[in-house]
Amino acid sequence: MIVYLLKRLAQLVPVLFGCSLVVFLSLQLLPGDAAQVLLGDREFNQTDYLAMREYLGLDEPVYMQYYKYLANVVQGDFGRSVRTHEKVLPAILDRFPASLTLAAAALLIALIIGIPIGILSAVKPYSRLDQGSMIGALLGVSMPSFWLALMLILLFSLYLDWLPASGRGIPPDLKHLVLPAFVLGSAYAATICRLTRSCMLEVLNYDFVRTARAKGLREMFVINKHAFRNALIPVVTEVGISIVGLIEGSTVIEVVFAWPGIARLAFQAAQYRDYPMLQGCVLTVAILFVVVNLIVDALYYYLDPRIKFAGAGHEG
Numbered sequence: 001m002i003v004y005l006l007k008r009l010a011q012l013v014p015v016l017f018g019c020s021l022v023v024f025l026s027l028q029l030l031p032g033d034a035a036q037v038l039l040g041d042r043e044f045n046q047t048d049y050l051a052m053r054e055y056l057g058l059d060e061p062v063y064m065q066y067y068k069y070l071a072n073v074v075q076g077d078f079g080r081s082v083r084t085h086e087k088v089l090p091a092i093l094d095r096f097p098a099s100l101t102l103a104a105a106a107l108l109i110a111l112i113i114g115i116p117i118g119i120l121s122a123v124k125p126y127s128r129l130d131q132g133s134m135i136g137a138l139l140g141v142s143m144p145s146f147w148l149a150l151m152l153i154l155l156f157s158l159y160l161d162w163l164p165a166s167g168r169g170i171p172p173d174l175k176h177l178v179l180p181a182f183v184l185g186s187a188y189a190a191t192i193c194r195l196t197r198s199c200m201l202e203v204l205n206y207d208f209v210r211t212a213r214a215k216g217l218r219e220m221f222v223i224n225k226h227a228f229r230n231a232l233i234p235v236v237t238e239v240g241i242s243i244v245g246l247i248e249g250s251t252v253i254e255v256v257f258a259w260p261g262i263a264r265l266a267f268q269a270a271q272y273r274d275y276p277m278l279q280g281c282v283l284t285v286a287i288l289f290v291v292v293n294l295i296v297d298a299l300y301y302y303l304d305p306r307i308k309f310a311g312a313g314h315e316g
Contacts (some may be wrong), residue, residue, distance in 0.1 A: 008297055012290045017285040018077070020073065020208035020279075024066050027275050056082065073283070082267070088280035092262060094285075098168055099261035102184065103246035103255070107175055109185035110192050110242065114236070118196025123223060125201060133193060140190030149256045151182045166258035180257040184250055188242050195238055199231035206230070240296035247285060 003291045035052040053059045057068065072079060078088035121130040156166035156179060203209065204227055212222045247262060254264035266281035268274070 008294050009273055012294065015131035015290055017070075018289060020070060021066070023279055023282045023286070024069060025062075027279060028062060034192065044153065071278070078280040078283070081269070081274050081277045083272045083277070086275050091277065092265065092280055092284050095260055095262050095265050098172075098252075098259060099247050099250065101177065102170070102180055102250060102259060102261060103243060105181035105190065106185035106246050106250075107239065107242060109181055111239070113185075113189040114192030115196050118193040118212060119200055119223065119228065121193070121197040122200030122204060130197075133197075137190035137193045140186050140193075145183055145187065145188070146252050146256055149179070149253060151257075152179050152183060165314075166256075170261055176257075180250075180253050180259055181264045182245060184253045188246065194234065196235055197233070199226060199234050203227045203231040236294060236299055240261075240292050243288075243292050247288065 020190035035049055035058060050059070057065060060068075071080070076089065078092070080087055081091065084091075093231045117133045117136075121133045124130055153165045156163045160284055163178050164173075164176050165177055165179075209222060209227055212226050213219070249263075250259075250261065251263040251267050253259065255267055258264075262281050262284065266278055269281060
């Protein structure tokens with residue numbers, strides 16, 4: 001197990017290096033630059049513009065800019081925001097709990113809704129329950145998140161006055177979390193529901209499930225103990241991807257609900273060509289993605305005996 005994880009950790013180094021390079025070069029293709037943003041709408045001459053570019057280090061060749069950026073990142077220095085002049089890494093870490101809270105709540109909603117409905121649909125395929133759940137899943141995947149967010153704000157915030165429309169609350173309040181978490185989790189609930197149903201239908205046709213039923217075991221025991229555990233691996237993969245996807249894909253939700261998270265911070269950085277802040281946000285999400293993948297690989301080791309046997313044979 002330790003050797004397996006060490007190998008996976010070694011593979012993460014070139015992945016992170018590649019991510020940083022792609023992010024840095026991609027931002028160079030954006031129109032305009034930070035110097036123009038800092039100088040603002042006022043009239044300025046070429047001398048002011050060139051001086052600002054020199055101050056920001058934009059006058060150097062791209063490869064030299066990337067070399068300095070990478071050297072600082074390795075030391076934990078992601079630079080300073082060109083808009084607010086605050087250090088990038090502390091600013092991201094300050095907003096990370098809000099994004100993590102939103103992602104965790106949305107994922108919990110997705111699992112509570114998606115997995116039970118997916119199991120019931122697989123146990124009773126092509127029934128009214130199955131057809132209704134698949135229609136609901138299709139609507140959940142297809143419905144634009146910004147439209148659903150606005151409709152829920154109109155209903156629960158303006159008309160009924162049950163829940164706040166925006167913000168996180170000072171101090172953080174669970175009431176502020178309900179609407180954004182539900183909107184963000186609904187689409188993932190639909191995805192998990194369809195995936196669970198598909199995997200369960202496949203596993204329920206395996207010989208060991210029929211053997212368990214032939215032994216007279218209770219249906220609930222067969223479903224939970226034999227079928228669901230073997231159908232869990234693709235679901236675990238989806239959950240692992242969803243954790244990062246919920247953070248990086250929550251931009252619309254965080255903007256609509258004024259949620260103070262990383263995605264909203266990255267959106268504001270893109271608006272103002274704040275390259276250091278935008279690079280820091282994207283690289284942070286990339287690091288989170290590879291770490292979650294490592295955790296998912298570790299879970300595979302426990303869920304799938306074939307990985308254990310392969311690892312044991314290789315170590316021997």
